[in-house]
Amino acid sequence: MPKTRVHHILDQIGTLAFAGVFDTLSAKLAQQVGFPIAFVSGYSVAATAIGEPDMGLLTQTEITERARRICMSVDIPIIVDADTGYGNPLNVYRTVQELIATGAAGCFLEDQLWPKKCGHMQGKRVIEREEYVQKIRAAVEARGERDFFIVARTDALAVIGMEEAVNRILAAREAGADASFIEAPNSVEQLAEIGRRVPKPMVANMIEGGKTPVLPRDQLAAMGFQLILYPLAGLFAAAKAIRTVYEQIYRDGTTTGSASQMTFAEFNELIGASEKYALAERFGVS
Numbered sequence: 001m002p003k004t005r006v007h008h009i010l011d012q013i014g015t016l017a018f019a020g021v022f023d024t025l026s027a028k029l030a031q032q033v034g035f036p037i038a039f040v041s042g043y044s045v046a047a048t049a050i051g052e053p054d055m056g057l058l059t060q061t062e063i064t065e066r067a068r069r070i071c072m073s074v075d076i077p078i079i080v081d082a083d084t085g086y087g088n089p090l091n092v093y094r095t096v097q098e099l100i101a102t103g104a105a106g107c108f109l110e111d112q113l114w115p116k117k118c119g120h121m122q123g124k125r126v127i128e129r130e131e132y133v134q135k136i137r138a139a140v141e142a143r144g145e146r147d148f149f150i151v152a153r154t155d156a157l158a159v160i161g162m163e164e165a166v167n168r169i170l171a172a173r174e175a176g177a178d179a180s181f182i183e184a185p186n187s188v189e190q191l192a193e194i195g196r197r198v199p200k201p202m203v204a205n206m207i208e209g210g211k212t213p214v215l216p217r218d219q220l221a222a223m224g225f226q227l228i229l230y231p232l233a234g235l236f237a238a239a240k241a242i243r244t245v246y247e248q249i250y251r252d253g254t255t256t257g258s259a260s261q262m263t264f265a266e267f268n269e270l271i272g273a274s275e276k277y278a279l280a281e282r283f284g285v286s
Contacts, residue, residue: 004178005077005105006149009036010201015221020231022048023066024073026238028270031074037105038074040067041231042081043118048235056115060086060095068102077105079149081231084114084127089138096142096150106149108181108203109139111156111168119155119183120210126159133171140176151203151227152177158184158211166197173199179227184211191215195223203227208236 003011010016018035021027022044030038043054045066050058067080080099085092092109099107110116111132113125126132132154139150152172157165169180181203185191191204191213204225206214220228248258255261262270280286 002145002147004147004149006037006079007178009077010226015217015226015228017217017228017230019234020044020229021070021078022235024069025271026234027070027074027078028272030234031076032270035076037077037079039108039229039231040070040078040080042083044232044235045081054116054118054121056083056117058083060091060098064095064098064102067099067104071103077149078103079106079108079151080104082107082109084110084112084116085135085139087114089134092135092138093142096139096148100143100146100148105147106151106178107139108151108153109135109177110153110183111135119153119158119205120207120212124155124159126154126156129164129168129171132168133175136172136175136177149179150177151179151181153181153183153203155183157182157190162190162193166194169198179203181205186211188213188215191220191225192223195225198224200224201226203229206230207232 013036016036018037018039019030020041021030021038022040027038042058042063045063046052046054046058049062049066063080067078071078082095082099085095096107111126113127117124136150136152143150152169154165154168156168165182169182173180179201180198182194182198183205185194195202202225204220204227205212206228208214217228245255245258245261249255
């Protein structure tokens, strides 16, 4: 399998801290600040597309449609959360093909029993190891020689323990996955153990207020992690900022004095209004 775009980025950068996005606007912001890749999480799409928690309510159609719009809006590679693949290995096969058709550069594929839950929630269950390996094999075969980076994620740490989580990742990598992700270690010691025992590249999932300690990039890099993901930081920040300004409007009847907002001109620049004006002029329209 030739190296993917994500492999080449890791070769150039070494260790990458990057952000999760949840719509075209957040993807444009991620690209503009300089991130070379971004991630679309199921948690954030469930929240913003259907207004529900990440508890297996989001469908394959909904995630692929959101991914398609995001991938069309930016030039950087987008990795998409494919949850469990939405069924058995046949469903995984179709999900990978659908994501490649959207323009996605890769996916996360996990071993929870459907309906799944956010990895930092309680009540998770996992499928048998061999069934998960077959799902990885299906994803790898569906990808073929195309530019698509497959991250094997296991939630077995919380359900069964570290030994099984490591063994699942080893089996998934043997089956052709490109990266390793043991979800929700709950201590620095567990992060360090994963770093010693799991093949690189590895994902560290940093969720503010979640189960895993949020550590600096350099500390995680020293443990061996290369993909340091902040999947929900933008979503949390956006929700808090929106609620703050809505509260001000409700309370004061005005936004005067609010220092945290963009102006009309700044926002138009962000979404590319000037480029569209120039394009319109080229075709003789106003």
